[in-house]
């Protein structure tokens with residue numbers, strides 16, 4: 001508790017008092033509860049709340065995190081909690097409270113319904129998902145007292161849903177930890193192997209990184225441009241995924257170590273880029289400007305890959321302090337400003353844009369009855385990887401990775417999707433199952449009297465396409 005109280009210095013005295021009151025209440029409500037490890041239950045609540053205090057969220061969110069298991073696990077009922085803490089905090093607590101599990105026939109339905117319920121609350125107030133992930137982060141850190149089977153179940157859900165969700169929100173710091181903790185449980189031998197190799201590589205490359213840092217410092221006078229340099233190894237699961245994707249052993253994975261140059265202004269980012277460009281060899285085509293064109297989670301940085309004098313390859317990112325904070329805590333950091341500037345209410349502006357995808361997703365899934373399909377689509381949707389393709393008139397269309405021309409057709413309009421007969425990709429006729437890639441120019445052909453068939457579900461990954469196809473099939477009397 002001491003650690004938590006110390007981390008609250010950014011709050012007003014009223015805010016601190018609210019957190020203290022929630023702490024007292026939670027301690028009382030959970031006074032007879034212990035965790036699987038035997039530790040008093042309140043330790044879990046304090047730890048989850050401390051995770052969130054690192055993001056400097058508002059006092060209501062912290063209070064709700066302390067209270068997040070009160071309705072699920074204690075005898076306290078909603079009415080009492082509302083009288084004590086008001087509707088806003090109770091909304092957050094209810095958002096993370098699971099449905100009564102006895103009403104479900106099987107675990108997949110239970111999982112799907114709990115996610116649906118939570119996401120509907122998230123759309124209304126994004127702070128709900130922060131509490132849920134902070135909660136999961138602490139549970140993942142303390143899994144050891146659970147049975148092997150339970151550990152695997154929780155790790156699996158964390159790796160396929162919570163970590164991608166954290167990624168989608170841009171909370172990379174949490175994503176990395178969630179991934180690595182799950183990875184250790186689900187693939188222990190791969191985890192240990194990569195960890196040993198990474199430790200060895202960090203050790204043997206530390207001299208190289210220091211040298212590059214010195215070279216950069218000698219070219220960019222810190223008196224003229226204020227900056228600091230951080231080095232970071234990639235997280236273990238990130239390395240593993242890359243090995244799988246590229247079908248390469250650890251030894252051939254190149255950008256495992258990286259540098260970050262953090263400065264004060266956007267102007268200085270480009271000045272540093274210019275100096276590096278002029279003084280170092282870069283991997284061809286390695287430059288990406290995410291400052292000018294931010295990722296859709298608002299991530300911004302300049303990316304480039306430097307080749308050192310002894311031919312080592314170092315992935316480098318240049319960004320401002322603000323961008324750095326957003327890169328670690330993502331949209332969460334952004335909400336803070338929103339919450340402060342709107343007097344405690346989360347509303348409007350960019351955070352709405354940020355959750356648009358979730359709103360659209362839930363809208364598209366409204367009629368989906370199949371729980372497994374819902375969970376699968378949610379996994380696809382949370383995995384942030386998107387591709388950008390073009391119409392013949394050069395309009396950009398965003399699609400999930402793995403999308404086909406049929407997904408593209410539905411992304412343009414459901415009528416175009418429904419009457420799809422074929423497509424040209426970059427001027428050539430393409431198969432219905434050809435996967436598109438970023439930069440493709442896609443031209444769709446339609447015909448009247450053509451209609452979706454159930455095979456179309458095999459050729460689509462986007463929820464727009466799949467929900468429209470299913471809608472049509474259901475209309476025709478099928479059970480989809």
Ligand code: MN
Nearest residue numbers: 044068069135
């Ligand atoms: Mn909990």
